Amino acid sequence: MSSRGASALLSRASRIRSKLQTALEATVLEVDDVSYQHAGHAAVKGSSDKETHFNVKIVSPKFEGQSLVKRHRLVYDLLAEELQSGLHALSIVAKTLHETNPNK
Amino acid sequence: MATSLSNMFLKGIAARSLSRPLNGLFYCTRYSTTVSNDSDTHDDFKPANKLENSGISLSNVIEQDVKDNPVMVYMKGVPDFPQCGFSSLAVRVLKHYDVPISARNILDDPDLKNAVKAFSNWPTFPQIFIKGEFIGGSDIVLNMHQTGELKEKLKDITSKQ
Numbered sequence: 273m274s275s276r277g278a279s280a281l282l283s284r285a286s287r288i289r290s291k292l293q294t295a296l297e298a299t300v301l302e303v304d305d306v307s308y309q310h311a312g313h314a315a316v317k318g319s320s321d322k323e324t325h326f327n328v329k330i331v332s333p334k335f336e337g338q339s340l341v342k343r344h345r346l347v348y349d350l351l352a353e354e355l356q357s358g359l360h361a362l363s364i365v366a367k368t369l370h371e372t373n374p375n376k
Numbered sequence: 377m378a379t380s381l382s383n384m385f386l387k388g389i390a391a392r393s394l395s396r397p398l399n400g401l402f403y404c405t406r407y408s409t410t411v412s413n414d415s416d417t418h419d420d421f422k423p424a425n426k427l428e429n430s431g432i433s434l435s436n437v438i439e440q441d442v443k444d445n446p447v448m449v450y451m452k453g454v455p456d457f458p459q460c461g462f463s464s465l466a467v468r469v470l471k472h473y474d475v476p477i478s479a480r481n482i483l484d485d486p487d488l489k490n491a492v493k494a495f496s497n498w499p500t501f502p503q504i505f506i507k508g509e510f511i512g513g514s515d516i517v518l519n520m521h522q523t524g525e526l527k528e529k530l531k532d533i534t535s536k537q
Contacts, residue, residue, distance in 0.1 A: 309461075340519060341512045348499050355499045361462060362500065364515055 284323035284359065288351060292330060295350050299369055300331035306363075324360035335368045434491035442505040445478035446533045450492045451502040452483050459483060463502040466514040469521045470504070475533045506530065 282290070289303045304327040328347065335343045343366035351359065442448045447470060453459035455467045455477050470477050482489040482501055489501070496503055496510045504511040506529055511517060520526040 340516045341510070344512060344516065345498065352499070361460075363462075 284354060285326070288326060288328065288354060291350050292328065292347070296330060296332040296334045298330050298332045300329065300372070302329040324358065326359070327363040329365040331367050331369055331372055333368060335366050434487060435495055438492055438495045441478070441480070442508050446507050447475050447477050447530070448505040449477060449479040449502055450482050451479055452481070454481050455479050460501070462514040466502045466504055466517050469517050469526070472521065473527065473530045475530050507533070
């Protein structure tokens with residue numbers, strides 16, 4: 273757990289991971305920076321922030337009984353601060369443990 | 377990944393844009409687009425009550441959009457010329473089905489962009505509405521396509537053709 277002041281020094285990937293892990297108690301959490309794939313994206317031209325596009329995959333009990341829209345909205349709410357400070361796009365895979373091991 | 381996805385999809389009917397787009401701007405090519413300085417994902421989640429010249433609030437415009445058009449997409453670019461991989465993916469999935477796709481280009485109008493975010497409480501684009509219901513972004517539309525949910529949801533729209 274990082275202190276408040278130190279969070280400004282962490283990369284966006286670290287901040288995303290920390291926020292999601294703390295809130296969702298994920299059994300699987302993958303945070304991939306794919307900003308390089310969107311380097312020429314018109315909407316982000318001129319942006320000095322390079323950590324703009326991420327793929328996240330989350331397996332968490334918090335998603336039990338939640339629709340896809342609700343799961344994605346939950347993730348967006350947790351990362352609202354990042355979305356307002358330069359995070360441009362997020363691809364989300366959000367599953368419960370049961371959904372990743374349907375035979376259990 | 378993107379290439380194999382493209383190969384999976386049938387060529388669909390050319391999408392039509394709305395006949396009366398906001399601010400009278402119908403089509404905007406990439407090279408003439410003016411991208412606003414503000415981050416496209418800024419969202420204070422407050423209702424947008426700013427009035428357009430017509431005197432109708434943007435939230436009313438959006439409400440009318442999603443009500444009148446069975447498949448309504450707020451995206452970057454237009455269906456025939458998307459300007460973002462995610463908007464492109466969503467349109468390619470929808471074109472797999474034989475349904476009319478109505479769309480507005482949120483890059484043309486920052487006020488519209490912010491109004492749509494507030495309307496759906498969703499911070500990113502594209503945003504897809506089907507028969508007045510908010511569906512989600514490109515991840516969810518692709519997932520619904522893969523599970524067959526999307527076909528089910530679009531079934532009666534297709535039958536109206």
